[in-house]
Amino acid sequence: MSIVQRVGHAGAPSRPAGPGGRALAALFSREFALTIPALVLLGFAMGYPLATIVERSVTDFPGGSGAFLDNYKWFFEEELNRVVLLRTFRTAAIVTLACLLIAYPYACAMTVVGWRMRLVMQAAVVAPLLVGTMTRNYSWVILLQDKGPINDALGAVGLGPLHMIGSLSGVIIGLVQISLPFIILPLYASLREIDGRLMGAARSLGATPAQAFTRVYLPLSLPGVVAGSLVVFVVTLGSFITPALLGSPQQSLLPQLIAQQVNQLLAWGRGSAMGVILLLVTLLLIWVGSRASRGSAALSGGGRR
Amino acid sequence: MQPDDRSMAVGARVEIRNLTKRFGSVVAVEDTSLSIEPGQFVTFLGPSGSGKTTTLNAISGFTDVDGGEILLDGTSILSLPAHKRNIGVVFQHYALFPHMTAADNVAFPLKRRRVPKAQVREKVRRALELVHLADYGGRLPRELSGGQQQRVALARALVFEPRLLLMDEPLAALDRRLRDAMQVEIKRIQEQLGITVIYVTHDQDEAMTMSDVVAIFNEGRIAQIGTAADLYERPADLFVARFMGESNRLPVITCDEGAVAFAAGAETLRLRARNATEAGVRGMLVVRPENVLVGRERDPGLDSSLTGRIGRVRYFGAYCVTEVVLDDELIVRSRQPVEVALEAVEGDRVHVQWNSRHALFLRSGEGDQLSGSASSFLDAADGGAEAVAHG
Numbered sequence: 167m168s169i170v171q172r173v174g175h176a177g178a179p180s181r182p183a184g185p186g187g188r189a190l191a192a193l194f195s196r197e198f199a200l201t202i203p204a205l206v207l208l209g210f211a212m213g214y215p216l217a218t219i220v221e222r223s224v225t226d227f228p229g230g231s232g233a234f235l236d237n238y239k240w241f242f243e244e245e246l247n248r249v250v251l252l253r254t255f256r257t258a259a260i261v262t263l264a265c266l267l268i269a270y271p272y273a274c275a276m277t278v279v280g281w282r283m284r285l286v287m288q289a290a291v292v293a294p295l296l297v298g299t300m301t302r303n304y305s306w307v308i309l310l311q312d313k314g315p316i317n318d319a320l321g322a323v324g325l326g327p328l329h330m331i332g333s334l335s336g337v338i339i340g341l342v343q344i345s346l347p348f349i350i351l352p353l354y355a356s357l358r359e360i361d362g363r364l365m366g367a368a369r370s371l372g373a374t375p376a377q378a379f380t381r382v383y384l385p386l387s388l389p390g391v392v393a394g395s396l397v398v399f400v401v402t403l404g405s406f407i408t409p410a411l412l413g414s415p416q417q418s419l420l421p422q423l424i425a426q427q428v429n430q431l432l433a434w435g436r437g438s439a440m441g442v443i444l445l446l447v448t449l450l451l452i453w454v455g456s457r458a459s460r461g462s463a464a465l466s467g468g469g470r471r
Numbered sequence: 472m473q474p475d476d477r478s479m480a481v482g483a484r485v486e487i488r489n490l491t492k493r494f495g496s497v498v499a500v501e502d503t504s505l506s507i508e509p510g511q512f513v514t515f516l517g518p519s520g521s522g523k524t525t526t527l528n529a530i531s532g533f534t535d536v537d538g539g540e541i542l543l544d545g546t547s548i549l550s551l552p553a554h555k556r557n558i559g560v561v562f563q564h565y566a567l568f569p570h571m572t573a574a575d576n577v578a579f580p581l582k583r584r585r586v587p588k589a590q591v592r593e594k595v596r597r598a599l600e601l602v603h604l605a606d607y608g609g610r611l612p613r614e615l616s617g618g619q620q621q622r623v624a625l626a627r628a629l630v631f632e633p634r635l636l637l638m639d640e641p642l643a644a645l646d647r648r649l650r651d652a653m654q655v656e657i658k659r660i661q662e663q664l665g666i667t668v669i670y671v672t673h674d675q676d677e678a679m680t681m682s683d684v685v686a687i688f689n690e691g692r693i694a695q696i697g698t699a700a701d702l703y704e705r706p707a708d709l710f711v712a713r714f715m716g717e718s719n720r721l722p723v724i725t726c727d728e729g730a731v732a733f734a735a736g737a738e739t740l741r742l743r744a745r746n747a748t749e750a751g752v753r754g755m756l757v758v759r760p761e762n763v764l765v766g767r768e769r770d771p772g773l774d775s776s777l778t779g780r781i782g783r784v785r786y787f788g789a790y791c792v793t794e795v796v797l798d799d800e801l802i803v804r805s806r807q808p809v810e811v812a813l814e815a816v817e818g819d820r821v822h823v824q825w826n827s828r829h830a831l832f833l834r835s836g837e838g839d840q841l842s843g844s845a846s847s848f849l850d851a852a853d854g855g856a857e858a859v860a861h862g
Contacts, residue, residue, distance in 0.1 A: 366533055367566035369553040372583035385570045
């Protein structure tokens with residue numbers, strides 16, 4: 167969620183980037199004090215375990231001894247690891263793209279409907295979040311079965327049956343549904359800020375409706391697109407339950423592989439190294455994405471008056 | 472944009488015939504017709520909801536119409552979508568694209584028209600020069616002041632050399648001083664390019680100083696169309712008289728040609744008025760405050776006079792506004808230069824007087840509601856009118 171907040175901030179006129187003295191003063195400001203409980207919690211619940219993982223990845227080896235980066239070397243030498251890493255990213259990319267294709271028109275519609283309809287649409291987005299993760303995943307297990315309701319429906323119109331459960335396509339369907347709120351909400355927040363009258367101006371200047379969309383609306387919506395996509399991508403990369411329940415071990419994703427190393431092989435060091443690699447790649451993506459969206463958010467910021 | 476290619480950008484003739492537009496059961500524009508000559512600066516003036524913006528949107532293509540015809544140089548444009556009408560539009564809210572620099576904003580209409588790159592650069596440069604923003608092309612809209620943004624919007628609406636420019640309250644978001652400067656600027660550009668301009672505003676000063684022709688809108692119809700002087704000096708009805716400048720309005724009833732009866736307290740006075748024809752018509756006698764003089768003595772040069780006592784006197788530097796309260800609590804205002812205005816104390820009994828060639832009779836329309844007191848007051852005058860007419 168931190169990305170959403172950062173993008174939100176990027177629209178603000180000035181960022182407190184100053185000499186070290188000022189940063190230090192800010193550190194002890196009253197506003198900072200308000201974040202202390204959260205920071206303490208994060209420090210214990212995230213910082214400490216994370217430090218342990220990093221430490222283990224360079225000290226804990228399967229044979230009992232090894233060189234500093236041996237676990238990392240192992241990861242990249244083993245072909246299965248590389249295949250799974252690529253599959254994980256490819257799956258995350260497909261899920262993100264599918265989410266975007268569903269979320270963009272939906273969020274667009276939310277900006278133009280009346281407030282009553284908007285409330286209904288918002289509720290429809292948020293409602294699935296109120297249902298437990300396990301419930302949702304098992305629901306998909308039921309729905310996607312070879313003799314489940316979806317295949318029944320497909321059969322009734324002369325299609326299928328499709329084999330969805332226990333395959334990557336099942337995983338993707340599940341992940342798309344679970345991730346949708348995380349892209350619709352930031353996207354809607356961004357589209358809402360676009361001045362609809364700009365489309366009229368574009369038309370008056372000779373732009374066809376399609377050109378008004380591609381030259382004006384789409385560029386102005388990019389901050390929301392980047393923010394929402396990034397959240398979905400990152401959530402998907404780290405998802406474990408959905409691939410475990412809807413996918414198959416033959417097509418496992420990186421989090422499953424990590425779990426296997428830790429739970430079944432008790433190779434804490436290797437599992438940690440894989441975790442660190444996943445974390446680093448994710449951080450890199452967030453960094454790139456937030457830079458890109460900060461640039462475009464700064465541009466669209468001028469439109470809000 | 473330069474004088475040499477001026478012939479290309481000469482203004483369009485606009486004809487609106489029986490235009491009608493309804494929003495649900497509300498009639499926004501009703502059977503409105505209007506003819507605009509090439510190169511004219513026409514202002515649509517009226518209160519909000521009077522149909523002026525709806526008419527403008529019908530011309531630009533933002534709203535479709537329920538009836539009537541709009542012709543540009545004799546050709547109907549109603550079947551054309553907005554992006555094919557080739558009409559420049561400037562909005563109150565500027566509507567600059569926030570993700571593009573000023574130059575890219577100005578280049579936008581040229582790119583949509585597939586103008587070659589080198590020409591785009593040249594035309595953008597000239598358009599920005601025209602609005603005195605030659606050095607600001609690289610700035611983003613948010614880095615420009617409100618006035619500069621509106622000038623970029625103007626350059627963007629002019630760069631593709633439309634023959635008709637629509638402006639929808641373009642200066643309403645600017646402060647007074649900037650607005651005055653922009654009025655001069657817009658007028659200069661319009662005269663330099665020779666294009667037809669339709670300008671929507673609710674500011675009558677703006678309308679009077681800039682326009683060749685002003686069309687006053689009221690409840691979806693054009694109440695009157697003419698030069699600023701026409702509208703101010705010869706308003707067609709009470710709405711126009713009230714909307715254009717300040718006016719004193721006295722409830723009267725006509726008694727014969729050129730004369731009306733006014734009930735001043737217990738007695739009924741006969742006053743001369745332009746425009747009064749047949750007897751027995753109710754309406755208002757309209758006199759502009761600058762034509763009213765206040766004096767302790769009767770001025771022999773002024774043929775109409777009422778008596779009252781001095782009310783509030785307001786000092787505006789260049790002039791004073793003196794209120795005179797008549798016997799029946801009606802107030803007549805006089806606006807005179809400070810040296811001419813009577814030095815008077817509140818409560819002094821004085822004469823308010825004017826020359827009858829400045830007094831205009833206008834009949835009450837259906838929409839003109841008279842207050843209860845004015846109505847009973849008219850009834851008193853009614854009886855009086857008979858007396859005067861036959862006496």
